[in-house]
Every structure is written in structure tokens, then in C-alpha cells.
Amino acid sequence: MDYYQYTAEDFAADDYFKEWVCFPTAENDAFWQGFLRDCPERYYQIEEARRLIEGLNQICPTPEVSQSVPVIWARIENTLDEQSTERIYRPRRWYIPVLSIAATLVVLIAAGWLFWRRSTPLESSGVLAAAPAEWVEAVNGADKTMLLQLPDGSIVKLEKNSRLKYPVEFDDSKREVHLEGGAFFEVQKNPKRPFLVFSNGLVTRVLGTSFHVKAYQKDPNVTVAVKSGRVSVYAERTDAQQDPEVKGVVLTPNQKAVFHRSESTISKVLVEAPLLLLPPVEMARFVFEAAPATEVFAALEKSYGIKVVFDEEVLKDCTLTINLTDENLFQKLEVICKVLDARYKLIDGQVIIYSKGC
Numbered sequence: 001m002d003y004y005q006y007t008a009e010d011f012a013a014d015d016y017f018k019e020w021v022c023f024p025t026a027e028n029d030a031f032w033q034g035f036l037r038d039c040p041e042r043y044y045q046i047e048e049a050r051r052l053i054e055g056l057n058q059i060c061p062t063p064e065v066s067q068s069v070p071v072i073w074a075r076i077e078n079t080l081d082e083q084s085t086e087r088i089y090r091p092r093r094w095y096i097p098v099l100s101i102a103a104t105l106v107v108l109i110a111a112g113w114l115f116w117r118r119s120t121p122l123e124s125s126g127v128l129a130a131a132p133a134e135w136v137e138a139v140n141g142a143d144k145t146m147l148l149q150l151p152d153g154s155i156v157k158l159e160k161n162s163r164l165k166y167p168v169e170f171d172d173s174k175r176e177v178h179l180e181g182g183a184f185f186e187v188q189k190n191p192k193r194p195f196l197v198f199s200n201g202l203v204t205r206v207l208g209t210s211f212h213v214k215a216y217q218k219d220p221n222v223t224v225a226v227k228s229g230r231v232s233v234y235a236e237r238t239d240a241q242q243d244p245e246v247k248g249v250v251l252t253p254n255q256k257a258v259f260h261r262s263e264s265t266i267s268k269v270l271v272e273a274p275l276l277l278l279p280p281v282e283m284a285r286f287v288f289e290a291a292p293a294t295e296v297f298a299a300l301e302k303s304y305g306i307k308v309v310f311d312e313e314v315l316k317d318c319t320l321t322i323n324l325t326d327e328n329l330f331q332k333l334e335v336i337c338k339v340l341d342a343r344y345k346l347i348d349g350q351v352i353i354y355s356k357g358c
Contacts, residue, residue, distance in 0.1 A: 004039055011049030021053045039236070043165070043178060134168040140181075150177070154195065157184040161216075179215055186210045198236065202259040202266075203248075205232040211251075222259040225271050226251040233257040235264050253277055253305035254329075255349040268349040274304050274329045286324040286332070293318040296336060297353070304329055310353035315340070318358040 003011075011017045020028040036046065138158060140146040146158040151170050158164055162181020170176070170193065179199040187195045189208025197204040199215030202222045209229025215222040224233050234248025249257050249266050254274040258267050286303070288296055293315040297308040306329070318340055324332045333344050333351065342355035 003035060004042065006042070006045065008045045008048035008052065011046055012052045017049065018053055021050050044180060135165055136168060137163060137165045139163045150175075152190065152193075152195075153188045155186040159183060179213055181216055182212070182214045184210070184212045200259075201236045201261055201264065202257075203234055203236055205234070206230070220261055222261060223256055224251065224259075225256040226253050227275070228253055228277075231257075233259070233266060235259065235266065251349070255306070270306065270346050270349055270351075274306065276303055277305050278303050288320050288322050288324075290319045290321050292316075293320060293336075293340060296320050296322075300329070300332065300351075307350040308353065309350055310355065314355055314357045315353075318355075 003014075006014070016028065017032070019025075020032050032046075036043065138146065138148055140158045140160055140162050143160060145160070148156040148158055148164065150156060150166055151168065152175055154175075156164060156177075159182035162179070162183060164177060164179050164181075164183060166177040173193060175187075175190070175193050175195040177195075177197055179197055185195075185197065185206075187206050187208050187210070191207050195206050195208070197213055199213050200217065200222050202215065202224070204211065204213060204224050206229065209231060210227040211229075211231050212225045212227070213222070214224075224231060231251045232248055233251060247266075249268045251257055251268065254271050254277075256269050256271045258269060259265075260267070286299065288299075293310075294312060297310060300306070301308050320336065320339055322335065322339065324335060327335065337343055337353070337355075340355055340358065342353055344354065345352045
């Protein structure tokens, strides 16, 4: 069974899962506890399936009660037969319709419960037995951003229609949270306790930085965009014999990782609107007078934190006299390439310059 791909409805229909919820044993409990440890991002689907099964158990009669109905009717008939010979009332004729009506009511109630469960957005969920003892789940159903402060002092700006699950107290060796939706994180630095964000199959690992995660259940991709610091991003499911970060990517400011959920692949690109990392007083760096091309590209790298790759030998004789103070990154690149008779591409979160020289 590829339980990792299961939805809440798939779990609720699975016999082994239902056995664990209704009749837990040491064997099935060990299996599902292990599954949650290996796949913590399935928490919400499993919790929803658990409540679905428990809700149906509450509105459906137990097998023992159903099996005892014919016996009860038989006893009633025998009693009536003994007490009256003139008018015999036999409820047996009504047994099948009554049970049919009862069954119909059960189906309608169950269907109504399912409809309510699916149509009620962002319902707060409890804590599974497999999860740590005390967790907090913040759910933002409002039209504005929700501001949260985590136990370590980190700040989270939780966006509309999003939810964040985090422990009351972080572990001594790591800080782990689970996100569904969008949020901006400002993480307190702590080299001894990495900060991990689990979001729809993607793990974002940092020591202290600011970044944005977009991980809505309906979206095919999960994105992580870095504002400051360095971030390691990798898929949740990888070869058990290999460090998961080996197949991931490292992001620096103005870079973004896109996790394609259906293929479990990650690509690195630039953010749509790269921001200057320098304070305004240093903007004079973009005024150049007969400056070597290498100096101009170095200023771009320092200002935006983005690697600019070019052939220094080809451009060694190229100079620029130019003012790029008011342009954004891509406008700067267009102007520079026009002056140098060059072109550029964005590859793997870097700027690649192609030129034949001056």
C-alpha cells in the first residue's frame, strides 16, 4: 500500500486503518505510529480520516445491536401470542421497512456529516496519539494576516486560509512546524537547533533567516522564497539510505525553490521581483563612469545577492558609463546587455551573461 499518496477518504476506507482506529493492537499501533514518524506531513489527512471513522461509529448502530433486533422482535411476538388469541399483532411485517428506514437515516446522517466536514473550511484539529504531547494549531480564516510568535521567539505571518501546527515547547535538538497554506517566517538564529518547516511533502531547513512558504493543498507546487540568510530545501520522501538534503537545493536571498509535487522534483529560480539587499545610502554604487564590466557585475551580485556568471576573458576590455539607480534588476540587466551587445538567461537561480566581447 502506498499510504503516502492517500487522501483522508482513502485512509477512512482502508480496512487496516479502520482496524487501528476502532480496535488498536500493539502491531497496528506500531505500524501507524511509525508511518507518522516517517511521514509527518500526512498528519492532517490521518487526523481527518480518524475523526471521520469515529463520527460514523457514533451515528451507526454496532453489529451486536443490529444482530439482536430479530431476537427482540421474536420475544415480543411470543409474548403477544400467549396473552391474546382474538387479535394477533405481528410486528414482524414491519421489521424490514423499519430497518430500511433506519438504514436510510444512517446513510443520510453520514452523508450530511461528510458534507459538513468537507464544506467547513479550516476546522481546528486535535492532536494524534503519534504526535508530541502538546501541540498548538493556529488557523487563519480571516481576511487579514495572523501574526504569531513561536516558543523560540520566531515570528510567523500566517496568511488567509492557512494553518500552522507547532509544539508548545520545541525539542532540544530541532524546531519543527507543519504548514498548510502560506506564511512568512522570521526565524530566530540558533545553530544548535535547526528550524524545519514541513509543507505538503517539502522540508525547509534553516538556522535563522527570513523566507516565505506557499503550500496550499489545491496547488500543484510548493514554493519557498528567501528574503535573507540561507535556506536548505528538500523533498520529504527520498532514498532511505541517503541524506535527504543531498537531493535538495540551497537558496540565498532573491532565490526561490519550486517543488513539483506530482514528480517530487525541485527547481531553483529567481523570485519575480528581486529586492535590493543594500541600504539606500549605498545606491550610488549603480552610477558608473568608464567602469569595467566586471565591476558592474560585481555590484549587481553584492546588491541583490545573486550570482552573475560571465566570461571574464571575453569582457576584459568592456567598460560602461551608466546610471542604473532607478531600474530594477531585470531593467538593469537589459540596459547592460544592450550596451555590451550581450544577452542573459536565468538558469538555476543565477544570471548567465552571453557576449562576444567588445
